[in-house]
Structure formats: structure tokens, C-alpha cells
Amino acid sequence: IKRARFPLNAPTYDPSYFSMPGSYGSLVELVVKQTEAVQAKAGRYENPEEHPFFPDDLPPLPQVLNPAAVSVNVNKKIWDVYFNKLLPLFVSSGDDGNYASTAARDLECLQVLSRRIHYGKLVAEVKFRDEWKHYEPAIRARDKKTLMDLLTAPAVEKAVKKRVAKKARIFGQEVKVGDDSDENKGKYKLDPAVVSRFYGDWVIPLTKDVEVQYLLHRLD
Numbered sequence: 036i037k038r039a040r041f042p043l044n045a046p047t048y049d050p051s052y053f054s055m056p057g058s059y060g061s062l063v064e065l066v067v068k069q070t071e072a073v074q075a076k077a078g079r080y081e082n083p084e085e086h087p088f089f090p091d092d093l094p095p096l097p098q099v100l101n102p103a104a105v106s107v108n109v110n111k112k113i114w115d116v117y118f119n120k121l122l123p124l125f126v127s128s129g130d131d132g133n134y135a136s137t138a139a140r141d142l143e144c145l146q147v148l149s150r151r152i153h154y155g156k157l158v159a160e161v162k163f164r165d166e167w168k169h170y171e172p173a174i175r176a177r178d179k180k181t182l183m184d185l186l187t188a189p190a191v192e193k194a195v196k197k198r199v200a201k202k203a204r205i206f207g208q209e210v211k212v213g214d215d216s217d218e219n220k221g222k223y224k225l226d227p228a229v230v231s232r233f234y235g236d237w238v239i240p241l242t243k244d245v246e247v248q249y250l251l252h253r254l255d
């Protein structure tokens with residue numbers, strides 16, 4: 036919703052627009068890399084729920100989780116999906132020159148998506164512990180399809196998509212003081228249907244990919 040306040044602002048993502056000593060690339064890459072470096076110093080990535088987008092640029096992170104979890108990081112895919120699939124769905128075309136604010140909102144979106152999708156590791160661990168007799172043979176057989184079938188809960192996915200659409204309607208509604216007309220009813224800063232579809236097409240499938248990748252390493 037906060038990112039939707041700005042148009043695309045393409046120069047934010049254009050390495051040729053923003054030149055600064057050091058191999059930062061585009062402005063958004065500079066903001067993400069430099070922010071992650073500071074947050075790593077503050078201990079952000081000692082929290083197993085947090086994953087950096089540029090881990091190679093950071094000092095070795097203390098390994099809190101077992102080896103199965105450490106190697107699973109799908110942030111490169113999240114980066115691609117966010118900029119190429121999600122952003123075009125909810126920002127207007129155009130350029131208002133607010134590139135630094137745009138990059139800051141993008142960082143917030145990337146980090147919250149990464150945290151949500153990598154929760155898959157914690158969920159997979161719980162599922163393994165609850166039903167290891169079912170998961171162990173599939174893990175040893177490297178049977179991704181069986182693992183995906185075991186961990187998939189269609190009713191939960193349906194409820195999640197319904198809940199995120201409702202949250203987008205509630206938190207994204209246009210509110211005008213003293214306007215009791217129906218003029219603003221059904222107007223949102225962000226189309227709730229876009230949010231629900233994005234969860235169905237990308238967030239949930241990526242979360243399950245994380246679950247499968249974690250489980251494949253669980254018995255390493």
C-alpha cells in the first residue's frame with residue numbers, strides 16, 4: 036500500500052541512471068545492500084526468520100538453525116517476482132522523481148515477502164516432527180512431488196487468500212473525512228483481488244518450495 040503511493044519510477048532500477056563508486060548497480064540495489072550491511076551488524080540475520088537478498092556481500096552469519104535450513108534462500112526468485120510480476124500489477128506508470136523513497140518502500144516489501152515465504156522452513160520442521168514417518172521415505176527417495184502433496188493444505192491456502200484480500204480491503208480503503216457518500220465505496224489504494232491473486236500465484240507456491248527444499252535437506 037505504501038509503495039502504491041509512488042508510480043513505477045523506472046530510474047530507481049536503472050544502473051545507468053545512478054552512478055556511485057563501488058559495484059552497487061541500481062539505486063534500489065544500493066539501498067538494499069547498504070541497509071542489509073547495517074542491519075547485519077545489528078544482528079538482524081541472527082534471527083532465523085530473516086534472510087538477506089545479498090548474502091555474499093555480508094560477513095559469514097552465525098548459524099542458528101541446523102544445516103538443512105541455512106542453505107535455503109529463495110530471495111533471488113523473490114527479487115525477480117517482486118519487480119517483474121508484482122510491481123507492474125499495482126503501481127501506475129510514470130515518474131515523480133521520488134526515487135529514494137521508492138527504493139525504501141521496495142526494500143520494505145522485499146523484506147516482508149522474504150520473511151513470509153521463508154516461514155516455510157519453520158512450518159516444514161513442524162510438519163516433519165508431527166509426521167516424520169510419512170516424510171522420511173519421501174525425503175530419502177528425493178520425491179519432491181510426494182513431499183509437496185504431504186505438506187499442501189488446500190483449505191488453509193483458501194483461507195489465507197481470503198484473509199489477505201480482506202486485510203487489503205480494510206487497510207487499503209480510501210477514507211475521506213466527512214464523506215458519507217458512496218463515492219469512495221469500493222475504492223482501494225491497492226486492489227484486494229491483486230493481493231489475493233499474488234498470494235495464490237507466487238507467495239504460497241514459493242513458501243511451499245521453501246518447505247520442500249528444507250525437507251530435502253532435513254536428514255542431511
Ligand SMILES: C=C(O[C@@H]1C=C(C(=O)O)C=C[C@H]1O)C(=O)O
Nearest residue numbers: 158186187188191192195239242
Ligand atoms: C504454510 C503451510 O504450508 C502450505 C503453504 C501455505 C501458505 O503459504 O499459506 C498454506 C498451506 C499449505 O499448503 C501451512 O500448512 O500452514
